[in-house]
Amino acid sequence: MIIGYARTSTLDQKAGLEAQQRDLGAAGCEKVFTEQVSSVDLPKRQKLEEAIEFAREGDVIVVTKLDRLARSVAHLVKITERLEAKGVALRILDGAIDTTTANGRLHLNMLTSIAQFEREIMLERQREGIAKAKAEGLYKGRKPTAMAKADEIKALAKGGMKPLEIAKEVGVGKSSVYRILKESGALAKVW
Numbered sequence: 001m002i003i004g005y006a007r008t009s010t011l012d013q014k015a016g017l018e019a020q021q022r023d024l025g026a027a028g029c030e031k032v033f034t035e036q037v038s039s040v041d042l043p044k045r046q047k048l049e050e051a052i053e054f055a056r057e058g059d060v061i062v063v064t065k066l067d068r069l070a071r072s073v074a075h076l077v078k079i080t081e082r083l084e085a086k087g088v089a090l091r092i093l094d095g096a097i098d099t100t101t102a103n104g105r106l107h108l109n110m111l112t113s114i115a116q117f118e119r120e121i122m123l124e125r126q127r128e129g130i131a132k133a134k135a136e137g138l139y140k141g142r143k144p145t146a147m148a149k150a151d152e153i154k155a156l157a158k159g160g161m162k163p164l165e166i167a168k169e170v171g172v173g174k175s176s177v178y179r180i181l182k183e184s185g186a187l188a189k190v191w
Helices: 014-026 046-054 073-086 102-135 150-158 163-170 174-184
Strands: 002-008 031-036 060-063 089-092
Touching: 002 014, 002 046, 014 031, 031 046, 046 073, 073 089, 073 102, 089 102, 150 163, 150 174, 163 174
Parallel strands: 002 031, 002 060, 060 089
Antiparallel strands: none
């Protein structure tokens, strides 16, 4: 069975979703899973999970473009490993990648490697830029959000609220709450 997966990042991209559905239909997809969700919202990509679960050995999952499927190289590798373990092939229309062929697998692996290389180079340049900015006194880093709320955290603890409740209320991590309370000596009072 040929299974399609179409995704747009926002609800406003109706034309983009319709174009993907049209292309997937033209590619012979018998069933198409669609969703409108950002690629970074992985827990919310329910239709992608449904498509992978629906696929059986010998099936092919088709997407119009690589970026409609995966948000990163690591994510793509996980998806392709899951499909491979199930005996399911992947076809990407843009770029004519088809993992049912040796050439298609090679092409996908090369693109994945190049994308990984580009990401690593970008991160290296970013680290170099941050180091240079720090040396020049221009880089301050992210403003600590938990410390800015330390007084509120202490007051809530003093009022009898438990650290986990404080973390939810204030919108910071529980470890930050524990650290602030410990540093202020208020942690022992909470227990």
